[in-house]
Amino acid sequence: MEIFSFNADVAKMIAESFDDLNVFKSFFKRAPLTIRTNLLKNSRELLYNKLSQKVDLTYTEVSPFGLRLKVRINARQFDEFKKGLYEIQDEASQLISLLIMAKPGDKVVDYCAGTGGKSLALMSVMQNSIKLECYDVDRNKLSILMRRAKVSNCEVKIIKKPKLKFYDWVLIDVPCSGLGSIRRDVDLNLRLGLDADKISTLLQKQRMIMDNAVKFVRKGGHIVYVTCSILKRENEDQVDYFLDKYKNLELIDVKTILDIL
Numbered sequence: 001m002e003i004f005s006f007n008a009d010v011a012k013m014i015a016e017s018f019d020d021l022n023v024f025k026s027f028f029k030r031a032p033l034t035i036r037t038n039l040l041k042n043s044r045e046l047l048y049n050k051l052s053q054k055v056d057l058t059y060t061e062v063s064p065f066g067l068r069l070k071v072r073i074n075a076r077q078f079d080e081f082k083k084g085l086y087e088i089q090d091e092a093s094q095l096i097s098l099l100i101m102a103k104p105g106d107k108v109v110d111y112c113a114g115t116g117g118k119s120l121a122l123m124s125v126m127q128n129s130i131k132l133e134c135y136d137v138d139r140n141k142l143s144i145l146m147r148r149a150k151v152s153n154c155e156v157k158i159i160k161k162p163k164l165k166f167y168d169w170v171l172i173d174v175p176c177s178g179l180g181s182i183r184r185d186v187d188l189n190l191r192l193g194l195d196a197d198k199i200s201t202l203l204q205k206q207r208m209i210m211d212n213a214v215k216f217v218r219k220g221g222h223i224v225y226v227t228c229s230i231l232k233r234e235n236e237d238q239v240d241y242f243l244d245k246y247k248n249l250e251l252i253d254v255k256t257i258l259d260i261l
Helices: 010-016 023-026 044-051 117-126 139-153 179-184 188-192 196-217 236-245
Strands: 033-039 057-059 068-069 086-088 108-109 131-134 156-158 167-173 219-226
Touching: 010 196, 023 033, 023 117, 033 117, 044 068, 068 167, 086 117, 117 131, 117 139, 139 156, 167 196, 179 219, 196 219, 196 236
Parallel strands: 108 131, 108 167, 131 156, 167 219
Antiparallel strands: 033 068, 033 086, 057 068
C-alpha cells in the first residue's frame, strides 16, 4: 500500500510528525529557486542590483542574505555565480549559519561537511574570522568543497580526523531521509526507495554521529544537530534520545537564537 507515492510505513511516519494531514499536499508544490549572497565578495543589495537586470527576483522573507528567483532558470549560467558572488542554497539551509553563534577565533568543525554548503555559508557570515575545519567520510566531496571555497574566498581546512574535546562548535548535518527537500528533488522517494528499514538504518547512523560529536566538543561548547527531514523520528525524537543518553547536554531553543522565526 502506498499513500501519495510514499511507502505506507514512511507515510505513517510523516503523518505522525504533523497534526494536520494536509501536510501531504505541500509535496506537490515545487520549491522556489533560492540563492545565498556571498558576503565575502558583495552585499545582498549589490547582488540584487546586478541580477535584477538579468532575471526577475526578490528578497527572501526570512534569510537576511538570500534572494528568491521568480522563474526557473539555470542560476549557474551568470558570471556572478562563476565569480563566487552567490551560491544556490535553500532559504532554510541558509539559516543554519545563524545558529552557530561563534565568536572570532572560535574553533569550529563541520563534521559532515559534504561539498561544503553549510561551511561556505558560515564563513561568509563570519567573514573568515573563525577557525573552521571540515571532515567527511567521502573525500571526493571534500575535494569539491575546496574548489568551491577557493572561488568563494572562504578559508577552510580539510582534516583527516577531528580532535577530541577541542571545538567550541560542532556542526553535524547528518545523513537523513531528505524528505524536507523532496519539493526540489521530486524523484528522491522513488530513487532512495525509502521504507521502514532504511529509516531505521539512518536513525542508527545519526546516533553514531552524535556519539562522535560529543567526543569532539569541549566543555561548555555547542553541538548543532541538523537534518533536511520533516520526520519527527529524525528530529525531535532523536534530540530526546540524545538528551536522555547524555545528561550533560542542555537543549537550546532555536527561537531564542533566531528571533526572525
